[in-house]
Amino acid sequence: MSFLWMLSEIRTPLGEQIFQLITYFGQEMLPVVVICALYWCYNKKLATTIGFTYVTSGICVQGLKITFRIPRPWVLDSDFQPVESAVSAATGYSFPSGHTQSAVSLFAPLTFAEKRWYLKLLYIILFLSVGFSRMYLGVHTPKDVCTALIVTLIISIIVWKGQHILENKKYTLPICMIIGAFAIFFTLYAFYLYQSGIIERKYIEDCFKMAGATIGFVNGWYLERTRLNFTTDTSGGKKTLFLRFFIGILLTLVIYLVPKLIFDSFLIWKFLRYAAVIFWIVYGYPYVFTTYQKKVN
Numbered sequence: 001m002s003f004l005w006m007l008s009e010i011r012t013p014l015g016e017q018i019f020q021l022i023t024y025f026g027q028e029m030l031p032v033v034v035i036c037a038l039y040w041c042y043n044k045k046l047a048t049t050i051g052f053t054y055v056t057s058g059i060c061v062q063g064l065k066i067t068f069r070i071p072r073p074w075v076l077d078s079d080f081q082p083v084e085s086a087v088s089a090a091t092g093y094s095f096p097s098g099h100t101q102s103a104v105s106l107f108a109p110l111t112f113a114e115k116r117w118y119l120k121l122l123y124i125i126l127f128l129s130v131g132f133s134r135m136y137l138g139v140h141t142p143k144d145v146c147t148a149l150i151v152t153l154i155i156s157i158i159v160w161k162g163q164h165i166l167e168n169k170k171y172t173l174p175i176c177m178i179i180g181a182f183a184i185f186f187t188l189y190a191f192y193l194y195q196s197g198i199i200e201r202k203y204i205e206d207c208f209k210m211a212g213a214t215i216g217f218v219n220g221w222y223l224e225r226t227r228l229n230f231t232t233d234t235s236g237g238k239k240t241l242f243l244r245f246f247i248g249i250l251l252t253l254v255i256y257l258v259p260k261l262i263f264d265s266f267l268i269w270k271f272l273r274y275a276a277v278i279f280w281i282v283y284g285y286p287y288v289f290t291t292y293q294k295k296v297n
Contacts, residue, residue, distance in 0.1 A: 015136065027089070034047075043113075049109050055179070063207075065098075083137040083139075094139075103130035107123040109156055131149055176219070205267070210274075211271060216275035224286060255280050
């Protein structure tokens, strides 16, 4: 807490605005949008790598959260005051940092893939800045940020080095079964803690969302690999790719928002909503635009 107290003493209104902006790079929306753009239009392999990194590290981080159940800094020290505008996005337990996990799972694979040194440096600065922003805003301790950083970097390296395994179709089903079973076990574990009265409902909502996203991802990836296996054909030009991305994002928002307005009070619907959104991104929409391309051609 001493480091957070030191940062709180040097906060300025401008600094709070800057780091509140930087922390948005760790929101779940950015990795999803980048994955959509890469997966549908530009670099399917890299998008898949980011996707695997995101869901596996997300399950691990959420699992650590509900296992250790460490409160937020202002709960640990009632005299400590975080930046008020950052509190609403600080859901769940404090340890480890979900925003840091999200940022590293996106920018670490981009760093590995990038050839230009200045972009590599930019990506590293971005995910380190997100981690620092969480401390500056007073919503995470250095331990929260460093643990998320280390865990996600390790997973990022494993997934990056294991791309040849992901590309080999004979491993597709075993990979999906292992990760899917892990997600189901994690869901049951979170639900058990809730039913036993160990944790409150609000602390497992993110767990159900991440588990649902993981199930949607592995099922979509399996079907895409075994039945569709589309390519990111850029021959149609930038206008065609932009329309593909724009229409896909609009339809994804519909799938995300409509069930949220109707069913979101139920935990199982949170799970299913995230599963449906990610399944649509990975298999549903590629099936639609691939089928359309075949008819046009």
